[in-house]
Amino acid sequence: MTPPDYEYLRKLLKDHSGLDLSVDKQYLIESRLLPLARKAGVAGITELVQKMKGGSSSLITQVVEAMTTNETFFFRDKVPFDHFRDSIMAEMLQARAGRKSLRIWCAAGSTGQEPYSLAMCLKEMSGAMSGWRIEIIATDLSQEVLEKSKAGIYSQFEVQRGLPIQLLVKYFKQTGEFWQINADLRAMVQHRQLNLLHDFSQLGVFDVIFCRNVLIYFDQDTKINIFNRLAKQMEPDGFLVLGAAETVVGLTDVFKPFPDRRGLYRPSGARPTPAKAPAAGGALPKVAAVAGH
Amino acid sequence: MQTCLVVDDSSMIRKIARRILEGLNFQVIEAEDGVDALVHCKRAMPEAVLLDWNMPVMDGYHFLSHLRRMPGGDQPKVVFCTTENGIEHIARALDGGANEYIMKPFDKDIVLAKFQEVGLIEVPA
Numbered sequence: 001m002t003p004p005d006y007e008y009l010r011k012l013l014k015d016h017s018g019l020d021l022s023v024d025k026q027y028l029i030e031s032r033l034l035p036l037a038r039k040a041g042v043a044g045i046t047e048l049v050q051k052m053k054g055g056s057s058s059l060i061t062q063v064v065e066a067m068t069t070n071e072t073f074f075f076r077d078k079v080p081f082d083h084f085r086d087s088i089m090a091e092m093l094q095a096r097a098g099r100k101s102l103r104i105w106c107a108a109g110s111t112g113q114e115p116y117s118l119a120m121c122l123k124e125m126s127g128a129m130s131g132w133r134i135e136i137i138a139t140d141l142s143q144e145v146l147e148k149s150k151a152g153i154y155s156q157f158e159v160q161r162g163l164p165i166q167l168l169v170k171y172f173k174q175t176g177e178f179w180q181i182n183a184d185l186r187a188m189v190q191h192r193q194l195n196l197l198h199d200f201s202q203l204g205v206f207d208v209i210f211c212r213n214v215l216i217y218f219d220q221d222t223k224i225n226i227f228n229r230l231a232k233q234m235e236p237d238g239f240l241v242l243g244a245a246e247t248v249v250g251l252t253d254v255f256k257p258f259p260d261r262r263g264l265y266r267p268s269g270a271r272p273t274p275a276k277a278p279a280a281g282g283a284l285p286k287v288a289a290v291a292g293h
Numbered sequence: 294m295q296t297c298l299v300v301d302d303s304s305m306i307r308k309i310a311r312r313i314l315e316g317l318n319f320q321v322i323e324a325e326d327g328v329d330a331l332v333h334c335k336r337a338m339p340e341a342v343l344l345d346w347n348m349p350v351m352d353g354y355h356f357l358s359h360l361r362r363m364p365g366g367d368q369p370k371v372v373f374c375t376t377e378n379g380i381e382h383i384a385r386a387l388d389g390g391a392n393e394y395i396m397k398p399f400d401k402d403i404v405l406a407k408f409q410e411v412g413l414i415e416v417p418a
Binding site for chain 1: 378379380383384387393394395396399400402403406407409410416417
């Protein structure tokens with residue numbers, strides 16, 4: 001890979017996904033894109049870049065997806081799901097007792113482990129949730145991972161990382177060497193393809209937003225821009241859940257930390273701090289939602 | 294330091310498990326079947342047992358049954374680790390007193406996740 005190839009890929013990824021690669025991530029590009037190059041029938045990264053420059057939009061999409069798809073697992077980091085049960089749902093059961101409905105957005109749903117973990121948490125509370133209408137919206141940039149999420153089929157390795165065995169037995173059906181999450185839980189999650197750089201106001205307003213381990217890949221201005229827009233999609237008493245290595249502190253005042261609950265934030269009601277520059281992609285075109293489970 | 298008794302008739306599996314568990318800061322004792330494992334438990338009850346199912350002399354399920362009837366035998370966290378990956382075996386193991394279940398093949402991430410699940414290893418805050 002030549003330096004111009006690397007710069008071309010850096011700019012393309014930034015423009016298409018917000019992914020902000022520093023100058024020394026050649027190894028990451030090689031590990032993710034060499035298999036794609038082989039599949040495309042070219043010798044290496046330089047040849048892959050040439051093919052992309054030749055106007056292959058589907059190849060560009062595949063490159064973006066290969067670089068932005070990240071591993072996830074059920075009940076990842078555990079603590080956010082403890083917060084969901086003990087803090088978020090404890091409050092929401094009272095705060096939403098009148099309308100008995102809840103909207104949850106998993107803003108980087110990936111292959112589905114996060115939204116289905118939330119679905120299992122809610123199922124375990126089924127007595128208290130009787131008569132409630134729950135919407136879990138899972139979005140991701142990658143259509144490929146969304147398809148896997150919709151199918152809800154996982155390997156033996158995937159169902160053993162983070163998923164208690166009692167929940168595996170209760171909520172999954174074994175088919176050969178694979179495990180599929182039960183249909184009633186799949187029905188709880190709607191899937192949409194979405195680029196966080198683009199307008200997402202059409203999704204509506206949420207009570208809870210999980211946006212974990214995706215913003216770490218963006219530059220500061222893009223993070224600020226997304227936080228400001230997330231705040232507009234949230235009820236004033238809603239909750240934002242970030243990844244363990246993430247924070248809003250120092251970036252924006254539109255959210256404030258929830259006391260003693262690392263990773264948990266609430267809208268502060270403050271005016272948004274403007275980012276210095278527009279997010280990657282300039283003006284925000286509307287993205288057509290892909291409906292269905 | 295917590296102790297984990299690794300019960301498996303395969304010396305290779307015991308070796309792999311030992312490497313993973315010592316890396317997770319456990320003292321490891323090995324047993325090659327259920328009878329051998331019960332002798333160790335009578336001597337000193339471990340905090341954890343990583344337990345194969347199919348073994349000669351006494352299999353894992355029967356070892357578990359004997360363990361849970363011993364004085365103090367309700368204390369160890371028992372995690373099955375077996376090629377028996379059918380739901381019937383899993384359900385039988387849980388009914389028999391197992392705390393968790395690993396379907397082979399396994400790696401360090403799976404052992405860590407399961408040991409965190411049963412409270413043997415703390416989840417980082």
